[in-house]
Amino acid sequence: MQNVELVVERRLRPIFESIEIGNYKKALQDVEKVLKKNPTIQCGRALKAWAYIRLGRDEESATLIKALEAETPSESTTLHVMTLCYKETDQLDKICALFTNASKLHPGNEELLSQLFIAHMRVNDFKAQQT
Known part of the structure; x- marks a missing residue:
């Protein structure tokens, strides 16, 4: 289980970095690739929502966040990204x-x-x- 988490973290780190430096379209493309292989990764969907917020696509972001809320995430990275989304949308x-x-x-x-x-x-x- 620990190895799977490390692989997922290694795949998501470049997406974090792309968002932080302002390359939102690249982040969205990368997260789409990750989600195509593993559509159940909550953190990936949260990062997608965060990229949508940064691109000004609030409705798509809200849909993703609402779906994540229904799943009651408890993984720390997912919670962190969702917190960032909520902060940016006040x-x-x-x-x-x-x-x-x-x-x-x-x-x-x-x-x-x-x-x-x-x-x-x-x-x-x-x-x-x-x-």
């Missing part, structure tokens, strides 16, 4: 819901809980920060 409250669902799936995961706390700080939800 939907900070959805970050809270994302990490709440992920922490329910993995209740002892301190990384998820700390990210949930930070998400509550972003939206100034002081009550939720205390729980």
